[in-house]
Amino acid sequence: MRGPVRQRGFTLVELVLVIVIGGVLAATLAVFLRPAIDSWLAMRSRTELSFQAAGALRRMRDEIRIAVPNSIRTPGSQCIELVPTLAGARLRRAEDTINLGSKPLDTSDVTTEFDVLTSFSTTPAVGDLVVIDNQNPGDVYSGANSSAITAVPVAPPNTAFGAQRVTIAAKQFPPGYQGHRVVVVPSSQQAVFYVCQGADGTLDASGNGKGVLARLSHYGFNTAYPATCPNAASGTVLATGVRSCRFIYDPSQGATQQSGFVSMQIELAQNSETASLVVGAHVANVP
Numbered sequence: 064m065r066g067p068v069r070q071r072g073f074t075l076v077e078l079v080l081v082i083v084i085g086g087v088l089a090a091t092l093a094v095f096l097r098p099a100i101d102s103w104l105a106m107r108s109r110t111e112l113s114f115q116a117a118g119a120l121r122r123m124r125d126e127i128r129i130a131v132p133n134s135i136r137t138p139g140s141q142c143i144e145l146v147p148t149l150a151g152a153r154l155r156r157a158e159d160t161i162n163l164g165s166k167p168l169d170t171s172d173v174t175t176e177f178d179v180l181t182s183f184s185t186t187p188a189v190g191d192l193v194v195i196d197n198q199n200p201g202d203v204y205s206g207a208n209s210s211a212i213t214a215v216p217v218a219p220p221n222t223a224f225g226a227q228r229v230t231i232a233a234k235q236f237p238p239g240y241q242g243h244r245v246v247v248v249p250s251s252q253q254a255v256f257y258v259c260q261g262a263d264g265t266l267d268a269s270g271n272g273k274g275v276l277a278r279l280s281h282y283g284f285n286t287a288y289p290a291t292c293p294n295a296a297s298g299t300v301l302a303t304g305v306r307s308c309r310f311i312y313d314p315s316q317g318a319t320q321q322s323g324f325v326s327m328q329i330e331l332a333q334n335s336e337t338a339s340l341v342v343g344a345h346v347a348n349v350p
């Protein structure tokens with residue numbers, strides 16, 4: 064006969080050793096692994112903040128570069144207004160003396176149509192505005208040098224006249240303009256405001272920036288120079304958690320005084336992690 068089967072298990076000493084070893088491992092992980100995890104999470108937060116800041120400032124930079132010359136207005140360091148363009152072209156300023164029937168721009172009289180020598184990169188739509196000779200910010204905002212397109216530009220009857228013929232509401236443009244440029248402002252957005260609101264340089268209880276960067280558009284054109292930054296509540300939010308921002312515009316950058324410069328600075332904060340970015344944009348101020 065076989066004897067009784069012996070039951071095998073852990074002794075008290077073995078259990079104590081397992082508990083001690085587990086405690087040592089847990090303490091080791093807490094000391095060495097936790098900082099690594101915290102560092103990785105912080106790096107991820109800073110990376111996300113950097114991407115958000117870069118995307119917002121890139122949007123601003125791109126529209127500033129294609130803005131109507133001399134259209135930038137800055138009522139304060141927390142906002143900037145401008146009139147982005149859709150396309151531009153070279154005007155015909157004199158008649159074709161060989162092929163009759165061309166339509167040059169005549170600033171001495173009312174104009175309803177004119178030819179452009181180069182095609183618009185994007186075809187304007189009915190209602191879009193043509194702007195010519197914008198010497199001062201107030202001109203484009205008051206409509207002194209702009210007129211609405213009344214028909215989609217078409218090819219002129221003779222290719223010698225130019226690339227396209229533009230039909231507009233009757234308008235006499237400022238006399239004496241010697242340039243050859245026309246730019247188109249889309250009616251879908253008109254003037255645009257970038258507003259940084261609530262960014263007072265402090266953080267909330269969670270370590271986040273208190274402000275937002277928003278883009279306002281399609282509010283029309285205000286003739287008077289804005290005295291203060293508008294409310295950003297109705298705008299499209301481009302960045303949240305904004306701790307601070309600053310926009311500075313110099314309209315006469317360089318020796319030729321024909322180009323401006325916009326400096327854009329923004330700092331975002333999330334969970335006490337911050338990311339700062341500074342971007343500059345040159346502005347062509349030759350009409």
